[in-house]
Amino acid sequence: MAIVIEKSQRWRVFAAHAFLIVLCALVIFPLLMIISISLRPGNFATGSLIPETISLEHWRFALGIPSMGPDGQMIKPDLPVLLWLWNSVKVATLSAAVALLLSTSAAYAFARMKFAGKKAALVGLMLMQMFPTILALIAIHSIFSRLGHTFPLVGIDSPWALVLAYSGGISLHIWTIKGYYETIPAEIEEAATVDGATPWQAFWRVLLPMALPILMVIFLLAFIGAVNEYPVASVLLRSQDKLTLAAGMKQFLYAQKYLWGDFAAASILSGLPITFVFILAQRWMISGLTSGANKG
Amino acid sequence: MANLQFKALRKSFGESEILHGIDLEITDGEFIVFVGPSGCGKSTLLRCIAGLEEITSGELFIGGEAMNDVPPSKRGIAMVFQSYALYPHMTVAENMAFGLKLAGTSKVETAAAVLRAAQILQIEPLLDRRPKALSGGQRQRVAIGRAIVRKPGVFLFDEPLSNLDAGLRVQMRVELARLHVDLRTTMVYVTHDQVEAMTLANRIVVINQGRIEQVGTPLELYHHPANRFVAGFIGSPRMNFLPCTLASAAETGATVHLADGTLLTAAVDARGLAEGAALTLGIRPERLLASRTASENTAKSTVIVAEHLGDTVFLYVKSPGSAEQLTVKTRPEDPLAMGDEVHLGFPAHHCLLFGPDDRTLPRIL
Ligand SMILES: Nc1ncnc2c1ncn2[C@@H]1O[C@H](COP(=O)(O)OP(=O)(O)OP(=O)(O)O)[C@@H](O)[C@H]1O
Ligand SMILES: [Mg+2]
Numbered sequence: 304m305a306i307v308i309e310k311s312q313r314w315r316v317f318a319a320h321a322f323l324i325v326l327c328a329l330v331i332f333p334l335l336m337i338i339s340i341s342l343r344p345g346n347f348a349t350g351s352l353i354p355e356t357i358s359l360e361h362w363r364f365a366l367g368i369p370s371m372g373p374d375g376q377m378i379k380p381d382l383p384v385l386l387w388l389w390n391s392v393k394v395a396t397l398s399a400a401v402a403l404l405l406s407t408s409a410a411y412a413f414a415r416m417k418f419a420g421k422k423a424a425l426v427g428l429m430l431m432q433m434f435p436t437i438l439a440l441i442a443i444h445s446i447f448s449r450l451g452h453t454f455p456l457v458g459i460d461s462p463w464a465l466v467l468a469y470s471g472g473i474s475l476h477i478w479t480i481k482g483y484y485e486t487i488p489a490e491i492e493e494a495a496t497v498d499g500a501t502p503w504q505a506f507w508r509v510l511l512p513m514a515l516p517i518l519m520v521i522f523l524l525a526f527i528g529a530v531n532e533y534p535v536a537s538v539l540l541r542s543q544d545k546l547t548l549a550a551g552m553k554q555f556l557y558a559q560k561y562l563w564g565d566f567a568a569a570s571i572l573s574g575l576p577i578t579f580v581f582i583l584a585q586r587w588m589i590s591g592l593t594s595g596a597n598k599g
Numbered sequence: 600m601a602n603l604q605f606k607a608l609r610k611s612f613g614e615s616e617i618l619h620g621i622d623l624e625i626t627d628g629e630f631i632v633f634v635g636p637s638g639c640g641k642s643t644l645l646r647c648i649a650g651l652e653e654i655t656s657g658e659l660f661i662g663g664e665a666m667n668d669v670p671p672s673k674r675g676i677a678m679v680f681q682s683y684a685l686y687p688h689m690t691v692a693e694n695m696a697f698g699l700k701l702a703g704t705s706k707v708e709t710a711a712a713v714l715r716a717a718q719i720l721q722i723e724p725l726l727d728r729r730p731k732a733l734s735g736g737q738r739q740r741v742a743i744g745r746a747i748v749r750k751p752g753v754f755l756f757d758e759p760l761s762n763l764d765a766g767l768r769v770q771m772r773v774e775l776a777r778l779h780v781d782l783r784t785t786m787v788y789v790t791h792d793q794v795e796a797m798t799l800a801n802r803i804v805v806i807n808q809g810r811i812e813q814v815g816t817p818l819e820l821y822h823h824p825a826n827r828f829v830a831g832f833i834g835s836p837r838m839n840f841l842p843c844t845l846a847s848a849a850e851t852g853a854t855v856h857l858a859d860g861t862l863l864t865a866a867v868d869a870r871g872l873a874e875g876a877a878l879t880l881g882i883r884p885e886r887l888l889a890s891r892t893a894s895e896n897t898a899k900s901t902v903i904v905a906e907h908l909g910d911t912v913f914l915y916v917k918s919p920g921s922a923e924q925l926t927v928k929t930r931p932e933d934p935l936a937m938g939d940e941v942h943l944g945f946p947a948h949h950c951l952l953f954g955p956d957d958r959t960l961p962r963i964l
Contacts, residue, residue, distance in 0.1 A: 490684040493651050498698035498749070499672040512688040595731030595738070596687040 341365075341567035348563045361564035365572055384569050386544060387551040392576045394462050394536075394547055395529035398469035402525040403518060406473040410480035411506055415489065425481075428474035436472075436534055443468060444538045460541045468539065469529050476521045483517040484510065491596050513593050519584040526580050530573060548573045601662035601675060601752030601785055602627045603648065608657035610643055617643050619809045620657065625787065630779050632788045632796040634832065635806035641789040642681065644806070645755050648787065649678050662752055672701075677746035678755040683738050685730040691741050692717075692726040698749040709748075716744045719778070736767045743775075747782065754786040760795065772798060793833055797821070805829050827957040830881050838951075839887060839925040841880045841918055845872055852947060852963060855880060858920025861898040865950035866963045872954065881951040884926040888944030889914055889935060897942040900925070902935055916941055 308316070335352060343350055344358035363370045365384045369377040412418070413425055436443075444459070447468070451458015457467055487510065495505040511518070536550040543551075552569050555562040603625040610618040617640045625631050633641045646652040648659065650671035659666045666674055677698075686694050692713055699709040717723045720740040730738055739759055746754055756775075760768045776799055779786055790796055796803050797817045805812040805820065805828070813825040817833075824830035830838050843855040846862060853869035854862055855878060865880065872878075893899070898919040906913040914927040914935060927943070935941060952960045 488682065488684065490680050490682055491686060493649075493671075494678070494680060494684040494745075495686070495697070496651070496671045497649055497676065497678045498745070499701045500697075501672065504701060509686055593687050595729055595733065596685050597682040 337567045337571060340563055341571060343564060346560075346562050346564045348561070361568040364565050365568035382551065382554060382565075383544060384548070384551070384572065387546050387548040387569075388572050388576070390462060390545065391530050391547040391549065391573065394465050394469070395526045395576070397462075398466045398529045399522050399525035401466060401470040402473045402476060403522050405470060406476035406480055406521060407511065407514070407518060408506075409473070410477045410484055411510065413477065414481045414484035415492070425478070428477060432472060432474040440534055440538055443535060447539055459539060460545050462540075462545065464539050465529075465536060465547070468535050469525070469532065472528070473525075476525065480514070480517055480521060483514055487513050487593055488596065491593075516588045519587045523581060523584050527577050530577055602660075603753060603785065603787070604658075604660040604663075606658040606660075608644075608647065608659060609655045610640075610647055610652060611655045616655075617809050618647070621811060623804065623811065623814065625785060627785055628783050630786045630788065630799055630801045631804060632790060632800035632802075633804045633806055634790055634793055634796040636832075637791055639806045640809040641791070641806055642757055645678070645757050645787065645789050648674075648753070649676055649755055650674050675752040676755055677749050677751035677753075679739075679742045679746050679757065679759045681757040681759075681761065683742040683759075685738060685741055685745070687730055690727050690729055691722065691733070691744075694730065694741055695745045695748050698745070702749075712748045713744075716748045719747070719781070720744050720774075736763055736771070739763065739771065743778070747778070750784075752785065754784055756786065756788040758790055759788075760790070761792070768795075775799060793835060797833070803833070805832060807832075823962075824951070824959055826959055827879060827881065827953040830951060830953070830959065834883055836884050836913065836926045836928070838881045838883050839918075840953075841882075841923075841925070842921060843878050843880045845869055845874055845876045845878055847874065848872060850963075853952060853960075855952070857898055858918075859898070861919055863896055863898065863945050863950070864947045865945070865952050866948040867950065867952040868961045868963055869952060872960075877955055878960075879953040879957070880945075881953060882945055882949060884913070884928040886946060886949035887925065887927045888946070889916070889927045889929055889933060889941050890944060891935075891940075891942065893942045894944065896947060897944045900941050900943055902937055902939045902941055905936055907931060914941070916943065919943070 339350070339352050339354055340348065341361050342357050342359070343354040344356055344360065360370060364380045364382075367380055367383065367385050369379045413421060447457065447464045448459050451461070451464070455461070457464045491513070492505040492509050495509040496502070500508065530547075531549055532547075533549045533553075536547045537553065540546050540550055548569060552566060552573075555566040555569065603623075605621045605623045608618060608621040609616060621644060633644060635641055643652060647654050648661075650666065650669060654667050661674055661676070686697065689697065695713045695716060696709045699712060704712075713726070714723070717726055720743060722737060722740050722744060725733060725737060725741070730741065733741065742759065759775075760771050763771060772795060775788075779799075788795075788799060800817055802814060802816055803820055804814050807828050813820060813829045815823075820829055820833045824833060827840070831840065841857055843857050843863070846854040846856050848854075848869035848871075850868075850870070852864050852866045854864050856862060857880075863880070869878070890897075900916045900919050902914050902916050903924055904915045906915070910931070912929050912931050912933065912935075914929060915924050916927060918925050925943070929935075948962075948964075951962070954960055
């Protein structure tokens with residue numbers, strides 16, 4: 304960066320930096336607060352940002368480590384937070400994978416193939432998913448309850464039911480991926496076809512590798528969506544050991560007693576898999592994958 | 600190795616018909632060039648051969664077999680796209696090996712074929728690079744390499760040289776000609792550059808607005824264009840056209856009036872046309888003579904611009920009796936300059952006459 308900068312430009316750079324620092328602080332503040340709450344003894348939502356005394360009681364609780372009760376006995380935490388986290392990861396991974404599979408192939412059809420009713424189908428998909436999930440909650444419950452009579456695997460209280468329910472919400476993903484496919488010149492796949500590839504091979508071996516960044520973004524979005532989703536999970540899952548973390552964490556907030564500390568520790572836990580998946584996916588989110596295909 | 604045959608091939612996109620009945624036979628091992636102005640349907644015709652566009656009606660045969668409903672992968676063709684269309688996520692070697700890999704060729708055989716093609720095209724040092732790290736000319740070679748490793752029956756080239764600089768274009772043109780001599784495979788080559796067409800082709804197919812205007816060897820088209828379009832399209836600089844009317848037609852030649860009243864004779868058989876019929880006289884710039892003195896079969900004019908190119912001089916002169924200008928290719932010894940009066944000589948046996956329907960009238964040789 305050896306570009307010569309004008310004096311007034313330097314002030315603008317300084318102002319921009321100041322603005323960005325304030326913005327970062329605003330974004331990071333809630334996270335710091337949650338960490339602070341989870342380390343503070345007792346269950347208080349308010350207090351100083353830097354706790355006077357640090358207590359690991361909430362983390363012990365969240366991680367399921369027995370702690371010494373007031374009567375000297377070891378008490379095991381009564382809520383299986385780690386199990387819920389595991390359930391969340393399972394459901395999120397599976398549903399993100401299924402959503403990715405469905406949306407990449409559907410988007411391929413919409414971007415590259417000619418068929419009757421294409422436009423109507425695209426718009427229809429979009430319109431249908433514009434209604435909030437809450438509206439369909441009762442319907443979802445009764446559908447899966449009925450389904451469960453015939454196929455217990457996808458009945459109420461089964462993680463598979465949740466995977467199935469989440470995998471349906473892909474219209475936005477289809478639109479996003481379709482948009483990305485359309486930026487990739489069709490001639491590259493045509494070249495593959497002339498080279499002897501079947502449509503499936505052209506899709507799998509030529510188009511998908513070029514679309515990798517958007518696939519990672521979609522996987523990540525679907526994963527985050529599934530980890531954070533509350534309404535459907537709370538309706539479809541019942542037994543304590545099947546709950547996802549988002550659904551289970553509600554139990555920290557009794558009517559008489561809000562366990563803010565435990566709640567904070569558990570919510571930090573739920574952020575961990577997302578961070579992990581993001582770091583994994585980031586390696587593939589590189590731009591310029593199609594450069595070099597055409598004349599330079 | 601395969602021949603190609605088109606029978607009344609038509610192609611429409613929705614309502615608009617782009618190719619209006621193409622009839623053509625291409626023999627095995629021939630280098631055939633499709634030329635025509637931009638948008639005339641050259642790429643569309645090529646894509647029909649490749650199977651990337653469905654044929655609306657008519658028939659296409661490759662190697663004697665009907666191909667209308669055969670997918671591109673089964674047609675035994677290889678194509679070099681106008682935009683190269685390399686696989687950006689594969690190395691040069693993988694790009695070239697892709698077709699063989701799909702066909703299930705063994706690893707050893709594939710590697711050998713890729714190496715051989717790379718040697719022919721002199722891209723061995725680039726085999727491990729991604730297309731991103733190649734220059735335009737190198738990408739073009741890779742695109743050709745990807746086509747030749749598969750040993751197809753027919754090669755299709757869609758303006759492969761159009762984005763290269765002039766020097767590289769000449770070099771690649773020579774290499775393509777050599778490649779054809781080496782491989783002896785049928786090649787169908789699309790271009791709108793008539794120099795490429797003249798130098799590479801065994802036969803040229805001139806296409807205009809979705810119709811074949813003429814098919815023939817480069818010299819046939821140059822000396823005996825079937826109509827005014829072909830006459831104007833083949834040859835550089837392009838042929839001069841002058842509007843004229845028929846004065847008299849005889850067994851030995853025809854006399855015509857130019858717009859300014861000058862009387863010229865052409866060695867053309869115009870019998871059968873009525874006296875006074877509106878014709879067009881065509882003469883190539885290199886055949887038109889410019890001199891300071893009047894003689895037989897000359898017309899008077901003035902020089903607008905003289906361009907000196909070292910070994911040749913192009914004179915742009917006013918067309919007698921019209922606002923158009925004519926080009927004369929002459930030698931630097933003739934010291935004609937801007938504004939000079941000039942007498943244009945029309946050698947009778949180099950004049951072409953085009954009838955009212957723009958078809959070439961038969962010449963008397
Ligand atoms: N997919 C399509 N849908 C509708 N019209 C098309 C389509 N592809 C091509 N055309 C039309 O067909 C005509 C011929 O196009 P084509 O690409 O064959 O021209 P071309 O001769 O290759 O021109 P150029 O020399 O510029 O490449 C053009 O008028 C173009 O607008
Ligand atoms: Mg074209």
